[in-house]
Amino acid sequence: MTTLIIGGGVVGLSIAFGLLQQGKSVLVLDGGDSDFRASRGNFGLVWVQGKxxxxxxxxxxxxxxxxxxxxxxxxxxxASGIDVSLSQKGGVDYFTDEEELADKVSALEGLRTAVGGDYPFEVLDHTGLKKLVPQIGPKVVGGLYSPMDGHVNPLQLLKALTIGVKSLGGDIRTGAQVVEIKAADHAFTAILASGDHVEGGSIVLSAGLGAADLGESLGFKAPVRPQQGQVLITEKLPFFLEYPSGTLRQVNEGGVQVGASKAEIGPDDREDLETLAGLARHAVEVFPHLAKAKLVRSWAALRVMSPDGLPIYQRSAKYEGARFVTCHSGITLAAAHASLLPDWVMGTNQAPDLSDFSEARF
Structure with missing residues (x-):
């Protein structure tokens, strides 16, 4: 029985990779280049702190x-021969406002209590943070360090997943835009824009923003919306930034990535100078020497957001064999999606309890 996976981003490919590791037959249907693709515009963080x-x-x-x-x-x-440049030395959140730092500390202390005390992080004042990251500027009042965080090269990850899925015997069809799904229990037909019909015995809808158009036919609410984020990239610089943050990280090739803007403006992935200038100001406030760095590119991309920002893992109540998966933390959750989610997809006794992330909460 072949599992159809609708969506060839990091989420869909990670699930495909895990299913193939368990000996399952998988066909990934990946849309066209005109689709909004979060996997090609994300920040590359494996991030826990604050979530x-x-x-x-x-x-x-x-x-x-x-x-x-x-x-x-x-x-x-x-499986692929590709090193995705994983680094998990920890992460730092930088603050230029004492009140914002205090609010974040309070939130993390509450979360630490809620999870039973096992939630490591350290509050650092300016002097303590400067010992850890000497290049910070005088406007940085302090920060939060957590050993739980890290980052990867997201484009190398996408490449490794593509090669890895194929090397394990999976099939990936690119330019395969699904326009309709006909469904019955353990019998699904994806109808492509080309007119082709593709059949499978089970189906995983992980099409990002495209799930909004396809979800209802499988019995899902699929309440996803776009949230725009913009990113700046500097020229390659000597390495100085060992610990990534939610707004600044130095990639393995040497460029510094500046991001974390959030805009609720619908499906608009155009950049604007005001937002990009704000990102640049933040980078220079934290690391003044970046004022002399050349910017080599920028882009805007769309996050895939649920109403509450949390992942959605839903089994269809309408059709046996249909699953819906979406999240805006596809990089962080990729390992769980490959290692743990296949059992949930297949409904085995080893499946993780994901009831907190069902559509019932909406």
Whole structure:
């Protein structure tokens, strides 16, 4: 029985990779180049710090995935020959406002209590943070360090997944835009824009923003929306930034990536100068020497967001064999999606309990 996976981004390919590791037959249907693709515009973080403040189970799920990442990276390298440049030395959040820092500390302390006390982080004042990251500027009042965080090269990850899925016997059809799905229990037909029909005995809808158009036919609400983020990239610089943050990281090739803008403006992936200038100002406030760095490119991309920002894992109540998966933390959760989610997809006794992330909460 072939599992159809609708969506060839990091989420869909990670699930495909895990299913193939368990000996299953998989066909990935990946849309066209005109589709909005979060996997080609993300920040590359394997991030735990701060996630799940209002939902401790999300914090636990994120941390569980982060812990699986070293083995996942090894599996990908073995299958594809590609090193995704995983680094998990920890992460730092930088603050230029004392009140914002205090609010974040309070939130993390509450989360630590909610998860039973096992939630490592350290509050650093300016002097303590400067010992850890000497290049910070005088406007940085302090920061939060957590050993749980890290980052990868996201484009290398996408490449490794593509090669790895194929090397394990999976099939990936690119330019395969699904326009309609005909469904029955364990019998699904994806109808492509080309007119082709593709059949499978089970189906995983992981099409990002495209799930909004396809979900209803499988019995899902699929309440996803776009959230725009913009990113700046500097020229390659001597390495100085060992610890990534949610807004700044130095990639393995040497460029510094500046990001974390958030805009609720619908499906608009155009850049604007005001937002990009704000990102640049933040980077220079934290690391003044970046004022002399040349910017080599920028882009805008769309995050895939649920109403509450948490992942959605839903089995269809309408058709046996249909699953819906979406999240905006596809990189962080990729290891769990490859290692743990296949059992949930197949409905085995080893499946993780993902009931907190069902559509019932909406």
């Amino acid at each position: 799940g403040v209002d939902c401790p189970s999300y914090s636990t799920w994120s941390r569980r995935s982060a812990g699986l990442w070293p083995g996942y990276a090894d599996d990908l390298k073995a």
